[in-house]
Amino acid sequence: MNKIMYLEFERCIGCRSCQAACRECGGHDAKERNYVEYVDFFESRQTYPMLCMQCKDPACARVCPANAIQITEDGVVLSAMEEKCIGCRNCTFGCPFGIPKFDFEENKMYKCDMCYDRTQHDIAPMCASVCPSDAIRFIDFDEMQALRRRRTQMNLIEGKKPTEQDKWQYVPEFFGVYSD
Amino acid sequence: MTQFLAKEGVKNLHREGEKLITTHCCYCGMQCGMHIRLNEKTGKVVGVEPRYDWPVTLGKMCPKGVTAYQTVDHEERITTPLIKKNGQFVKASWDEALDLIEKNFKELQSKHGKDALSVYGGVSMTNEKCYLVGKYARVGLGTRFVDYNGRFCMSSAAGGFMKTLGTDRGSTLPWTELEHTDCFFISGWNAAECLPTSIQWLWKARDKGAKMIVADPRETQIARLADVHLDLKSGTDSALANGMLHIIIRDGYVDEEYVNERCNNYDELKELVKTFTPEYTSQLTGVSVEKIEKAATIYGKSPRSVVMFCRGIEQQRKGVDNVCTYTSMALLRGQIGKFASGVSTVTGQGNGQGGREHGQKADALPGYRKIADPEHVKYVAGVWGIQPEEMPKAGVSAFEMFDEIQNGNIRAMHVMCSNPAVSAPNTEYVWDSFRKLDFMVVSDFFMSETAEFADVILPATTWAEDEGTTTNLEGRVIRIRKVKDPIGESKTDWEIMKAIAERMGKGSFFPYENVPQIWEEFRLASKGGKADYYGITYDRIDKEDGVFWPCPSEDHPGTPTMFKEKFDTPNGKANLATVAWQEPAEVPSANYPHTLTTGRVVFHYLSGTQTRRVKFLMEQCPLPYAELHPELASQYNLVNGDKIKLTTPRSSMVLDVRLTKAIRNDHVFVPYHWGKELSVNQLTNPALDPTSRMPEIKVCAVKIEKA
Numbered sequence: 001m002n003k004i005m006y007l008e009f010e011r012c013i014g015c016r017s018c019q020a021a022c023r024e025c026g027g028h029d030a031k032e033r034n035y036v037e038y039v040d041f042f043e044s045r046q047t048y049p050m051l052c053m054q055c056k057d058p059a060c061a062r063v064c065p066a067n068a069i070q071i072t073e074d075g076v077v078l079s080a081m082e083e084k085c086i087g088c089r090n091c092t093f094g095c096p097f098g099i100p101k102f103d104f105e106e107n108k109m110y111k112c113d114m115c116y117d118r119t120q121h122d123i124a125p126m127c128a129s130v131c132p133s134d135a136i137r138f139i140d141f142d143e144m145q146a147l148r149r150r151r152t153q154m155n156l157i158e159g160k161k162p163t164e165q166d167k168w169q170y171v172p173e174f175f176g177v178y179s180d
Numbered sequence: 181m182t183q184f185l186a187k188e189g190v191k192n193l194h195r196e197g198e199k200l201i202t203t204h205c206c207y208c209g210m211q212c213g214m215h216i217r218l219n220e221k222t223g224k225v226v227g228v229e230p231r232y233d234w235p236v237t238l239g240k241m242c243p244k245g246v247t248a249y250q251t252v253d254h255e256e257r258i259t260t261p262l263i264k265k266n267g268q269f270v271k272a273s274w275d276e277a278l279d280l281i282e283k284n285f286k287e288l289q290s291k292h293g294k295d296a297l298s299v300y301g302g303v304s305m306t307n308e309k310c311y312l313v314g315k316y317a318r319v320g321l322g323t324r325f326v327d328y329n330g331r332f333c334m335s336s337a338a339g340g341f342m343k344t345l346g347t348d349r350g351s352t353l354p355w356t357e358l359e360h361t362d363c364f365f366i367s368g369w370n371a372a373e374c375l376p377t378s379i380q381w382l383w384k385a386r387d388k389g390a391k392m393i394v395a396d397p398r399e400t401q402i403a404r405l406a407d408v409h410l411d412l413k414s415g416t417d418s419a420l421a422n423g424m425l426h427i428i429i430r431d432g433y434v435d436e437e438y439v440n441e442r443c444n445n446y447d448e449l450k451e452l453v454k455t456f457t458p459e460y461t462s463q464l465t466g467v468s469v470e471k472i473e474k475a476a477t478i479y480g481k482s483p484r485s486v487v488m489f490c491r492g493i494e495q496q497r498k499g500v501d502n503v504c505t506y507t508s509m510a511l512l513r514g515q516i517g518k519f520a521s522g523v524s525t526v527t528g529q530g531n532g533q534g535g536r537e538h539g540q541k542a543d544a545l546p547g548y549r550k551i552a553d554p555e556h557v558k559y560v561a562g563v564w565g566i567q568p569e570e571m572p573k574a575g576v577s578a579f580e581m582f583d584e585i586q587n588g589n590i591r592a593m594h595v596m597c598s599n600p601a602v603s604a605p606n607t608e609y610v611w612d613s614f615r616k617l618d619f620m621v622v623s624d625f626f627m628s629e630t631a632e633f634a635d636v637i638l639p640a641t642t643w644a645e646d647e648g649t650t651t652n653l654e655g656r657v658i659r660i661r662k663v664k665d666p667i668g669e670s671k672t673d674w675e676i677m678k679a680i681a682e683r684m685g686k687g688s689f690f691p692y693e694n695v696p697q698i699w700e701e702f703r704l705a706s707k708g709g710k711a712d713y714y715g716i717t718y719d720r721i722d723k724e725d726g727v728f729w730p731c732p733s734e735d736h737p738g739t740p741t742m743f744k745e746k747f748d749t750p751n752g753k754a755n756l757a758t759v760a761w762q763e764p765a766e767v768p769s770a771n772y773p774h775t776l777t778t779g780r781v782v783f784h785y786l787s788g789t790q791t792r793r794v795k796f797l798m799e800q801c802p803l804p805y806a807e808l809h810p811e812l813a814s815q816y817n818l819v820n821g822d823k824i825k826l827t828t829p830r831s832s833m834v835l836d837v838r839l840t841k842a843i844r845n846d847h848v849f850v851p852y853h854w855g856k857e858l859s860v861n862q863l864t865n866p867a868l869d870p871t872s873r874m875p876e877i878k879v880c881a882v883k884i885e886k887a
């Protein structure tokens with residue numbers, strides 16, 4: 001895999017297209033593996049997506065007594081293997097992000113596999129493909145670096161979202177910025 | 181016909197045993213590109229694959245688009261004609277159904293005259309079909325009563341653009357240019373929920389530093405991130421726009437050269453907006469003076485800007501005025517006809533643009549021609565092979581057709597691709613009108629609330645079972661491909677219109693064997709009109725990623741940017757708006773002290789006939805609700821999840837309460853996608869705009885009680 005999964009939470013518009021799309025992935029059995037939550041609907045409509053971080057040393061796999069959670073060569077943490085999963089739900093408690101879900105009818109866990117049927121061919125996962133606001137992206141490393149640099153640059157020039165973007169509020173008196 | 185068209189170098193997941201068919205979403209005007217996955221063995225539609233190479237949407241889809249394919253082989257599809265007997269629908273053959281239609285249509289016409297019949301169309305279907313609706317009504321049935329659901333959708337934008345710019349093309353610029361603009365001025369458009377994939381263009385521009393001003397009574401997702409959120413009262417748009425014009429003039433932001441060369445009425449406009457000081461504007465709109473000043477300054481200083489609006493400003497009894505004043509903002513700044521700037525309404529229905537151009541409207545003929553113009557009638561009559569004298573006169577608008585039913589003038593109606601039992605305002609009146617009809621035919625593929633009133637239901641097809649073209653919200657004509665054959669005995673709308681026309685003895689005017697034949701006739705019918713499609717061919721659409729009308733000849737490149745040199749008005753200049761202040765038809769009073777506004781949620785499309793049958797979408801949003809500010813709620817001792825009774829002069833209904841500070845504290849919001857007792861349109865006000873005949877769905881006065 002030559003690409004990066006890149007998240008920008010604040011771009012999320014709460015459309016839950018990523019969840020609808022997750023149900024469409026091969027082998028997903030029409031069950032989504034990702035989450036979209038309101039931060040606090042009382043206060044605002046801001047939402048954010050959450051999906052598997054594909055941890056380097058995944059807690060879910062580590063706490064699995066049956067060794068059911070496999071990790072691919074390129075580091076993608078897969079759903080539990082059906083024949084191995086004993087339904088103990090350790091993984092759902094172990095994950096620091098609360099990602100693995102549990103199917104009580106089938107008595108097995110299921111989780112985001114980064115659409116491995118797609119990503120192993122460098123095709124974007126379904127959620128990243130459809131996300132209308134680019135809150136979830138599947139991009140080259142260089143592109144990600146450029147986006148991060150751009151972010152810093154924009155913060156300097158424009159002030160930070162979501163305020164009303166008066167740059168001078170952010171620049172201290174001992175700092176000069178050239179701008180027209 | 182159904183080839184797979186991803187461009188070279190674009191990778192898609194192509195599963196074995198499956199065919200990918202390249203098409204567009206069936207729902208909103210974004211017309212997101214998609215591939216539909218078809219199982220080659222079973223012939224069933226099994227899923228969707230992103231279409232990364234479609235330049236307008238780049239593979240992105242909202243949840244409606246992702247799940248759209250699930251309506252095609254849906255278990256609730258109507259697959260045979262149905263005839264109502266003793267209040268129950270029973271299955272019938274096509275012959276039985278057509279016999280009954282023929283008998284009733286002919287009887288009613290001989291008893292009450294030609295105009296006893298009426299046709300109620302819709303614009304969620306292809307150009308070919310929309311074009312045929314007008315011809316079917318006027319030639320097939322010979323009635324003057326034909327109109328369509330665009331009266332609740334696009335007619336105010338159309339009226340406003342015709343008045344100011346001379347031609348109604350929803351967007352004066354291609355949307356792929358949006359990322360290069362410096363400022364968005366957006367009013368009454370809940371972009372994140374209603375056309376979610378448009379967000380990528382807004383965000384792209386924002387990433388480059390573009391400013392965003394959003395006017396909305398609710399703090400929508402885009403309002404929350406805007407530089408200025410103008411939290412105006414529903415129904416005060418013309419005042420806000422006049423207030424903006426006032427400051428633009430006062431502070432010298434007018435592009436004087438452009439205005440002198442290209443606009444009429446500048447002096448009148450200056451005179452009119454004199455009184456709209458920030459203080460007066462603030463008083464009318466409820467927006468603070470500081471915000472108004474700030475928004476006008478940002479907008480006025482931006483070298484390139486786009487003014488965008490949607491149903492929020494249009495579904496009002498002064499919808500046309502609102503469109504004209506907002507458009508004048510773009511004109512004063514000299515923006516229309518230039519790169520990455522201009523004005524755009526945001527077309528709601530999939531083919532809301534194409535469907536409104538070609539004669540479904542009571543007073544219109546193909547190519548934006550007018551029935552009132554004898555030359556226009558002569559041309560179209562020529563294409564259709566009838567005498568100009570045979571062309572029926574103009575009819576009445578959609579909502580006024582219900583008045584005609586109540587008056588006994590319309591005795592029968594054929595509804596296609598529409599569900600006015602949910603989407604029209606004051607629905608109880610509409611339901612009563614349906615009951616008064618002697619005979620009613622509905623073509624649909626699901627049992628809509630409107631279909632339940634019918635005497636005969638004809639099983640139509642979904643978008644995936646027919647081919648044709650639509651025109652997206654930019655004015656780009658694109659191709660819808662046939663994915664599979666119609667299920668059961670269902671027929672396409674054009675086959676249905678043809679079959680009924682044959683029964684009415686007009687078969688020779690509908691000789692079509694396939695869709696391309698309709699397309700060829702339609703190109704000719706539009707030729708020379710304002711919306712000229714003559715130069716557009718299916719091949720060109722494929723090769724050029726769609727073609728923008730007007731496109732008068734095959735060697736014409738199409739027109740992505742409108743009005744570069746001149747406007748389509750008689751003297752070639754745009755007409756600036758001079759619009760005096762007018763209250764909404766209903767303002768809060770002692771009995772009805774608050775404002776009710778309605779709108780959409782991201783999970784449902786229009787009347788919900790389709791999306792309420794999709795599992796994922798229903799899981800996300802099964803029921804309507806009343807959204808209100810905790811400050812308003814506390815006056816009635818309401819907490820989250822309580823039941824609330826809303827009453828307007830028309831009716832009342834009970835809903836769950838959802839509290840959020842992201843709405844004005846004097847407004848209640850209810851989404852409208854449900855039928856019967858869940859339909860908020862029981863409450864809404866049918867006050868019509870004098871030009872567009874658009875009802876004031878967006879604002880009425882309401883009483884709140886704890887239920």
Ligand code: SF4
Nearest residue numbers: 012013015016018131
């Ligand atoms: S698809 Fe994107 S914008 Fe929509 S909910 Fe998911 S992350 Fe948010």
Ligand code: SF4
Nearest residue numbers: 022112114115125127
């Ligand atoms: S990467 Fe694939 S499996 Fe993971 S959340 Fe996204 S769509 Fe679902």
Ligand code: SF4
Nearest residue numbers: 205208211212242245
């Ligand atoms: S409903 Fe509109 S935004 Fe959503 S996928 Fe369909 S065309 Fe795109």
